[in-house]
Amino acid sequence: MDSQTALQTAEKLLEPYGMEMIRQDDLRLDVLLSPDQLHEAVKALHDARWGYLSAIAGVDHPAPCEDAVASGGIDQEKKGQVEVLYVFCQGAAVLTLRVKVPYTRAELPTVCDVIPSATLYERELMEMFGVEIRGTPVKDRLLLPDEWPEGVYPLRKTTMIGTACSSSKDEV
Amino acid sequence: MEAQKSGEKFVVPIGPQHPALKEPGHFEFTVDGEIVTGASVRLGYVHRGIEKGTEDRTWTQNIYLLERICGICSHVHATAYVLGVEKLAGVSAPPRAQAIRTVTAELERIHSHLLWLGVAAHEGGFDTLFMYSWRDRETVMDLLELISGNRVHYSANVLGGVKFDLDVDKMDAIRRGLDFLEERTHHYMKVVTTDETFLARTRGVGLMTREQAETLGAVGPTARASGVQRDIRIDAPYAAYPDFPVQLITDSGGDLLARFVVRLKELFECYRVIRAILDQIPEGELTTRVPRRIPAGETISRVEAPRGELFYYIKSNGGEKPERIKVRTPSLCNWGTVVSVAVGHKLADMPMLLAGIDPCFSCNDRMVRVNRDQSSQLWSWEDLRQYGIKYYR
Amino acid sequence: MANLKLDSNWQRILEKIRTWARVNSPWAIHFNSGSCNGCDIEILATLTPRYDVERFGIKLQGSPRHADVLICTGPVTLQARDRLIRIYEQMPEPKFVIAVGSCGLSGGVFHGCYNVVGSIDEVLPVNVYVPGCPPRPEAIIYGVVQLLNSLKSGVPKVEAVTALAGKQEA
Numbered sequence: 001m002d003s004q005t006a007l008q009t010a011e012k013l014l015e016p017y018g019m020e021m022i023r024q025d026d027l028r029l030d031v032l033l034s035p036d037q038l039h040e041a042v043k044a045l046h047d048a049r050w051g052y053l054s055a056i057a058g059v060d061h062p063a064p065c066e067d068a069v070a071s072g073g074i075d076q077e078k079k080g081q082v083e084v085l086y087v088f089c090q091g092a093a094v095l096t097l098r099v100k101v102p103y104t105r106a107e108l109p110t111v112c113d114v115i116p117s118a119t120l121y122e123r124e125l126m127e128m129f130g131v132e133i134r135g136t137p138v139k140d141r142l143l144l145p146d147e148w149p150e151g152v153y154p155l156r157k158t159t160m161i162g163t164a165c166s167s168s169k170d171e172v
Numbered sequence: 173m174e175a176q177k178s179g180e181k182f183v184v185p186i187g188p189q190h191p192a193l194k195e196p197g198h199f200e201f202t203v204d205g206e207i208v209t210g211a212s213v214r215l216g217y218v219h220r221g222i223e224k225g226t227e228d229r230t231w232t233q234n235i236y237l238l239e240r241i242c243g244i245c246s247h248v249h250a251t252a253y254v255l256g257v258e259k260l261a262g263v264s265a266p267p268r269a270q271a272i273r274t275v276t277a278e279l280e281r282i283h284s285h286l287l288w289l290g291v292a293a294h295e296g297g298f299d300t301l302f303m304y305s306w307r308d309r310e311t312v313m314d315l316l317e318l319i320s321g322n323r324v325h326y327s328a329n330v331l332g333g334v335k336f337d338l339d340v341d342k343m344d345a346i347r348r349g350l351d352f353l354e355e356r357t358h359h360y361m362k363v364v365t366t367d368e369t370f371l372a373r374t375r376g377v378g379l380m381t382r383e384q385a386e387t388l389g390a391v392g393p394t395a396r397a398s399g400v401q402r403d404i405r406i407d408a409p410y411a412a413y414p415d416f417p418v419q420l421i422t423d424s425g426g427d428l429l430a431r432f433v434v435r436l437k438e439l440f441e442c443y444r445v446i447r448a449i450l451d452q453i454p455e456g457e458l459t460t461r462v463p464r465r466i467p468a469g470e471t472i473s474r475v476e477a478p479r480g481e482l483f484y485y486i487k488s489n490g491g492e493k494p495e496r497i498k499v500r501t502p503s504l505c506n507w508g509t510v511v512s513v514a515v516g517h518k519l520a521d522m523p524m525l526l527a528g529i530d531p532c533f534s535c536n537d538r539m540v541r542v543n544r545d546q547s548s549q550l551w552s553w554e555d556l557r558q559y560g561i562k563y564y565r
Numbered sequence: 566m567a568n569l570k571l572d573s574n575w576q577r578i579l580e581k582i583r584t585w586a587r588v589n590s591p592w593a594i595h596f597n598s599g600s601c602n603g604c605d606i607e608i609l610a611t612l613t614p615r616y617d618v619e620r621f622g623i624k625l626q627g628s629p630r631h632a633d634v635l636i637c638t639g640p641v642t643l644q645a646r647d648r649l650i651r652i653y654e655q656m657p658e659p660k661f662v663i664a665v666g667s668c669g670l671s672g673g674v675f676h677g678c679y680n681v682v683g684s685i686d687e688v689l690p691v692n693v694y695v696p697g698c699p700p701r702p703e704a705i706i707y708g709v710v711q712l713l714n715s716l717k718s719g720v721p722k723v724e725a726v727t728a729l730a731g732k733q734e735a
Contacts, residue, residue: 027408028472052402053389054474055483055500085485087472092408094472117389117508120213121500128223138212143219144680145643154224154679217644218599221679228677237674243603243699287606306613313610324603324699554627 003027003093006050010088010095013048017041028094035108038099042086042111051090053111056121058129059083061100062157080158082106082129101131110136128155199526202543203519210543211514213507226497231257231466234494235329241499243324244287247273247280248477249499250329255410256473256486257331261462267412267454269333274412275346275449276319276328277475278442282353283312284478284530285435285442289360292432292527296373297561301363308356315349318342333459343450350443357439364432373564374428378525380513381426388509391502392480393438394529396422397430404476411475416449431528465492477502479530503531520563523556575703578710591713592624594632594656598649599681600639603699604666608636611702618706629655634712636705637689640668640675641682653689661716663693663708670694 001009007029011021017040020032033041045051063079079102086097101108110133111118122133123142130153141148153159202210222241226234238253239246251273258265265273286309293301313323319342320326320335328334338346364370380390385398395402399422405413406420421437423430468490475482480502489495506529514525519542540551551559597605611618612625619625626632629652641649653662664685667673672683685691692715695708 024470052386054481055485055498057485057498057500059487059496059498087483087485089408089474094474096472115389116387116512117505120504120508140214141216142214143216145216147643154221217642218597218601218639219644219680220599220640220642220675221681222675225675225678240601240603240674240698243601243606246601246603303613306610307615310610310613310615323701324607552627 001090003091006090006093007095009048010045010050010090010093013044013050014041014097017044027092028096030096030098032098035099035101038086038097039109039111039114041097043114045088045095046114051088051093051095053115053118053121054087054089054094055085056118056125057085057087058125058131058155059085060129060155060157078102078104080156082131082156084108084125084129084131086111103130106131107134108132109134112137127153129153130156199522200541200543201514201519201522204544206518206520208514208517208519208522211511213511215504215507223497223499226494228493230492231464231494232331234497235331236327238497238499239325239327241501244284245280245477245479245482246325247276247328248475248482250327251277251411252473252475252482252484253486253497254329254331255475256471256484257466258462259471259473260466260469260486260488261331262467263332263460263462265333266457266460267415268337268456269458269460270412271416271449271453272334272336272338272458273328274416275338275446276316276326276334277411278446279312279316279319279346280326281478282439282442283309283316285439286312286353288435288478288527288530289432292524292530295523295527295557295560296370297557297564298370301360301370304356305360308353311349311353315346318345330459332462333457335458337458338450338453343453346450347447350446354440354443357436357443361433361436364429364436369564371429373521373524373560374432377428377521378431378513378517378528379427380509382424384512385426385509388512389505390480390509390529391505392477392530393421393434394431394480394506394509396420397434398426399424402481404474404481408474410473412449416445416452418445428524428528435530465490466494479503480505503529506531518563519556520560523553523560578707590624591633591709592626592631593634593636593709594627594629594652595625595636596638596645596649596652598637598639598645598669598685599642600666600668604638604668604697607699607702608638608665608705611705616702616706618709623709629653630657632656633660634709635660635662635689636665636709637662637685638665638669639685640672640678641685641688642680643682644680646682646688649685649688661692661712662689663695663712664691665695665697665700665705665708667696667698670696673698 010029014031017033017037018031019034022030024030061081061083081100081102083098083100088095108131110122119138120142122136123138125131126133127141127144200212201208222237225237229237235250235253239250241249286305290302290305316326317323319338320328380398382399385395385400401420401422403420405418418441421434421441423434466488468488470487473484482502483500485498486494487496510526510529517525540553540556542549542551595608610616635653635656664670668675669685672681675681676683682688693708693712695705697704
């Protein structure tokens with residue numbers, strides 16, 4: 001199946017679910033979904049044997065600076081969002097499912113019941129971005145050490161971290 | 173971390189460790205007698221916080237950081253990155269630069285596969301094979317040093333092209349080196365496919381069907397050894413691969429032996445492709461200009477590292493530093509396969525099984541937790557390795 | 566084609582090692598505290614036929630309890646730090662540490678990253694630093710030679726022990 005046909009097939013498969021479809025270039029299609037549509041969309045791709053899941057990438061969208069400053073930092077917690085990209089590949093064609101969740105309700109359903117190999121990606125997303133994945137089989141930390149404080153998500157922009165051991169060797 | 177489901181288990185760290193040491197093992201195996209009934213993985217010993225680090229470095233500085241995600245496949249990381257950034261900038265490196273990138277990438281694949289051959293052999297106790305393959309590997313290390321100035325971290329890439337050229341003398345040296353290595357590879361293929369002790373530890377071991385490989389998300393030679401037809405150089409060719417295509421190498425065996433055979437066959441393909449590029453290397457510039465601020469946008473860059481598909485997601489906000497870089501290494505895909513395939517195998521098979529996916533052997537100090545009946549022991553990797561060797565003696 | 570010959574400067578250094586090793590055969594243990602593996606593969610390369618460091622009695626083995634020398638790479642990730650200290654504590658006196666690679670010296674390219682401590686000497690007293698990214702096998706062997714030379718001229722053992730005591734967290 002050549003890339004153009006592949007992407008057209010993907011568009012048709014995801015029509016019932018996608019809020020918006022964007023052709024980024026001739027090899028890339030982005031499909032914006034709401035969190036409730038994610039699981040069904042992934043299942044549709046899987047059942048049609050469209051490509052394979054290549055990666056799950058989190059992208060932080062912190063609250064706009066002006067809002068954050070004006071509200072004394074409180075709005076940061078309310079207005080920030082995490083965008084999660086589920087990237088599927090079929091040959092050279094790249095299909096990205098994009099879901100956004102607000103910090104205040106950072107939850108997504110697992111896709112591990114459909115794609116078991118997603119467990120490591122989901123674990124990484126949880127610890128790095130603080131997105132709760134409901135139903136994921138393993139919730140242990142994958143990369144961060146046990147003593148890493150709860151609630152500190154390294155890849156959120158609001159998390160400013162220096163070297164692990166600065167002047168005070170007692171801090172982590 | 174322990175399998176809480178099994179109720180009566182409790183943790184008793186035993187072994188050459190301090191009695192009070194609470195240590196997360198890299199791997200945890202639950203065994204019933206000799207057979208593995210459960211396996212899990214915990215990464216993180218090498219977690220440095222690189223993705224966050226990229227947000228604080230310029231586009232050029234990041235080449236040096238990302239190269240050092242892995243010393244064994246540093247060039248493919250840099251290549252995936254610069255190809256992505258060039259796409260965002262709307263430029264294409266000149267053809268000669270792409271050709272040199274590809275030659276370096278294939279030389280890296282050679283060094284990586286030979287390194288792996290030695291390490292995998294060492295895991296099984298075949299130290300002669302380890303010594304021979306690493307001795308021969310010195311040939312390709314010399315070639316990489318000749319063209320780049322360094323044995324490891326050749327740093328060939330700049331944004332927009334490459335740093336060094338290949339003149340006639342260097343190309344001849346490469347050809348001579350490849351001739352030697354090709355002859356040696358024939359010998360290794362013979363050993364791997366005919367030596368009885370070797371076959372006893374690899375044939376039928378770690379069987380993964382094509383369906384399993386696809387469900388479990390395997391990539392690279394590990395997947396191709398189970399018949400999965402996936403190779404980014406062929407599926408989505410980049411750099412010079414559109415002009416100098418490679419052949420797909422697969423095997424239907426799906427076992428450890430197949431994983432050895434696939435990597436050795438890939439070596440022959442490396443030799444062929446490098447020669448083809450050298451014979452017809454395009455003339456021209458080595459670099460093209462890339463702006464300091466990269467236009468805003470997102471891109472996805474996929475390349476075929478020696479271990480499989482390497483995935484980069486790069487987002488620019490129009491500034492001098494990236495907004496976000498996500499790196500998904502091939503080893504991350506393949507860990508999942510080991511954890512599933514391990515079940516049903518003997519504990520003694522674990523070292524070779526793990527070696528079979530060619531993991532980034534981040535520490536030869538990996539700790540393994542072995543849960544048996546009601547006790548839990550902490551073994552060093554060396555313990556596990558020796559256990560496997562003694563079992564098969 | 567594989568080149569096993571080394572030049573004459575090297576021959577002299579190798580003679581020195583041979584002499585020393587006949588008297589003291591250092592046993593080394595290698596630990597990766599989170600490096601990219603670049604240094605580790607060059608350390609392993611010293612065992613292979615071209616460099617063959619074992620013929621001089623320098624033996625790389627697996628147990629801290631039998632080791633004189635700890636050869637350490639990497640920028641010390643948080644997970645690796647405790648293990649590194651534990652290994653050092655298990656080594657009998659006299660014991661020495663060789664930090665191999667830029668990461669071990671300063672954190673290297675990872676300086677400032679959130680999961681790394683940085684240089685190995687933030688965690689342990691280091692006797693020899695071998696710079697490079699990675700250092701060549703020859704440079705690593707040279708680092709070991711420097712250590713052996715300094716032992717011949719007498720390194721105060723007490724210094725090594727109190728240095729660690731000073732660095733341990735309260």
